[in-house]
Amino acid sequence: MAGIYIHIPFCKQACHYCDFHFSTSLKKKEEMIAALKTEITLRKTEFENSPVETIYFGGGTPSILSVAEINDLIQQVYAHYTVVSNPEITLEANPDDLDTDVFEQYKAIGINRLSIGVQSFFEEDLQLMNRAHNATEAEKCIREATVYFDNITIDLIYGIPNMTNERWLQNVQKALDFGIPHISSYALTVEPKTALASFIAKGTVPDVDDAVAQEHFYLLVDTLANNGFIHYELSNFGKPDYFSKNNTAYWLGKKYIGIGPSAHSYNGVQRSWNIANNTKYIKSLQEGILPAEVETLTLTDRYNEAIMTGLRTIWGVSVNRVQQEFGDTCHNYLLEQAAKPVEHGLLALETTPHGTVLKTTAKGKFLADGLASDLFLLNLEETAE
Structure with missing residues (x-):
């Protein structure tokens, strides 16, 4: 199975914290949609033997497009x-x-999952982040969305300057009160x-505090666990x-294609990334050229990515897979590097029907990325020699 991600590089306004690629000008919207459709067509051979299981519209703000424009892109994939x-x-x-009308239209063209960028249900947070919506719109939107969609996720941001534990928990509780079945939450x-x-x-906004963010994280983890979330x-x-x-x-x-x-x-072997410039992207596709750079992953890259992604998930890192895919030297290195964080209760080795798995503990979850970096290899090719 494989997935297709379609990046819509337009937003109404720039959020103060965002460094994703987007433009607040819609002048080139029609040309951009044509270019996206061309890229979808040009890359069809990459998935000749892989059925598409997911289509994901990200951005930017995909909902800035009309329903007809979104449907054109979906039909191009089909x-x-x-x-x-x-x-x-x-x-x-x-x-x-x-709004109510657009929910019905989204369902009609095949969209079956909404990811709503709420970020916070409090006006002061939204204003600090320069979000385009207000708190009233956030609640109204979700109330209406749950009438038409079952599969909804919302984004919430914690660690916002001046956000107390109480306000953070109120944010989480509002999401629970709406019956949302999925939450994505990130530290500012x-x-x-x-x-x-x-x-x-300039000192006009307080700096973020990692200790506060960590406290918010564990409050979130405990609250959602008590409400049936995994x-x-x-x-x-x-x-x-x-x-x-x-x-x-x-x-x-798994394999995925990023369009836009x-x-x-x-x-599985290579990573590629498109140019982050709307004008150059459009011009390249008008000439039938894919505007991408390609990197072939080394064994080191593949090992480090397996560690990074694995430790972030409940599935962990398969120690058996590391041995089979990267060899005994790498397998031994992983266990040696993991010994101290295991001793300190940040990582754990679990025995499963499929072999031994290395996972973060509840204590180590917030530190997952740092723990992964401590297990990285600098040059697996030399280590394996």
Whole structure:
């Protein structure tokens, strides 16, 4: 199975924390949609033997497109790829773009999963982040969405300056009160060259506090666990049967194609990424040229990615797979490097019917990325010699 990600590089306005690729100008929207359709066509041979199981519209803000424009892109995929009978088709959307009429239209064109960028239910948080919607729109949108869609996920951000534990828990409780079956939650990070970074440097906004973010994280984990959610990936929580198929495929190393400017792709051996420039992307596709750079992954890259993605998930890192795929030297290195964090209760070795698995413990979950980096190899090719 495989997935297709379609990047829609347009937004109404720039969120202060965002460093994703997008434009607030819609002047080139028609040309962009034509270019996206061309790229979908040009890359059809990459999935000749792999049925498409998921189609994911990300951004940017995909809901800024009309229903007809989104449907054109979906139909382009169906015209050139083998698609399973009931694919997961996800659309990222902002609350200010959603109303009763559009929900019905989305369902009619095959969208069956909504990812709603709420971020917070509190006005002061939304204003600090420069979100396009307000708190009232966030609640109204979700109330209406649950009438038409069962499979909904919302984004929530924790560690926001001046956010108390009480307000964070109220955010989480509001999501639970709406019966949302999936939540993606991220710590607010300060990316270089963003408005937020500038405000913090000038002292007009307090800096983020890692200790506060960690406290919010564990409050989230405990609250959602008590409400039947499974913490299946570091930033993702789902009720049974509501895990994101698109994201799960990514973490398990399945193939995917990224369509659109700045989009990334992976085929098991190579990674590629499109140019992050709308004008150059469009011009290249008008000439029938794929505007991508390609990197062939080394054994080191593949090992490190297996460690990074594995430790972020409930499935962990298969120690047996490491031995089979990367050899005894790498297998021994992994166990040696893991010994201290296992001793400190941050990692655990579990015996399963399929062999030994290395996982983060409850204590180590928030530190998953740092723990993974401690297990990385710098040059597996030399180590294996």
